[in-house]
Amino acid sequence: MASNAVGPAPGELLAVAVEVADRAARTARRMRAEAITDVSTKTTDTDVVTAADRAVERQVVEELRRLRPGDTVLGEEYGGAAAGDDGGVRWIVDPIDGTVNYLYGLPQYAVSLAAEVDGTVVAGVVRNAATGAEWTATLGGGAFREGRRLRGSARTTLDQTLLGTGFGYDPARRAHQGAVLARLLPRVRDIRRFGAAALDLCMAAEGALDAYFEKGLNPWDHAAGGLVALEAGLVVSGLGGVPAGPDMLVAAPPAIFAELHDLLTEVDAAGGP
Ligand code: IPD
16 A cells, blocks of 8 residues: 555556455445345335445445545545545545446446546446446556456447436436437437446447436546546547536547537537526
């Protein structure tokens, strides 16, 4: 765990992330299996998800404290540290991304864990807790799925683009997102909504989706997956030259990005509540 003046190496942080995410994914899967056999004793379905979300995040935070005592953590369930600028490491964790899939037993939910130094994500892992599939990346070191280097889609035109997206939970936001979708659908090959942003970004990184966009993501939804997509060679950005953030995240191969960017601007994808 040696730190030095230039901060810990991304590879060192990735090794910690992989170890912690692996155990976290096992906990998520085990808790789901137990909840199924025990479902009559739970008050509501969502209690099952909330309990698992919290337990997995607690486990991640405790393990990071043990393995990297000086670091801070930002998590979906418990909140936490603001981004620093002192060379310290901030971990960003989504204990279960794809909570609705988790609830229904759809095998598309993941632990997402990223390490950030001075506001830049330098290492990240996304582990599908249902299947064990794992995507990793380090800044400048490439993106990989279980040892295979990822390079994104080779698609070059928007009308041939399989476009992933997602929707927020707020009904007013969803109404706007639905209207945007109606205008996009005739202009692309098709749309996919799998329900876990971290995994969507990894699918774009490996070319299983040609591109992906979403409004309203939180840092824990895209910190690790965004680095995987970036390191696979995709452009990961907001609209109008601003960085990806809550208003918009677009991840697309360079050959598609400009056309997709302009279409998303035209249909006001970053607008609405
Ligand atoms: C959600 C998923 C979903 C995306 C939402 C996210 P959660 O995260 O990533 O795919 O469309 O915007 O909030 O609630 O499952 O952790």
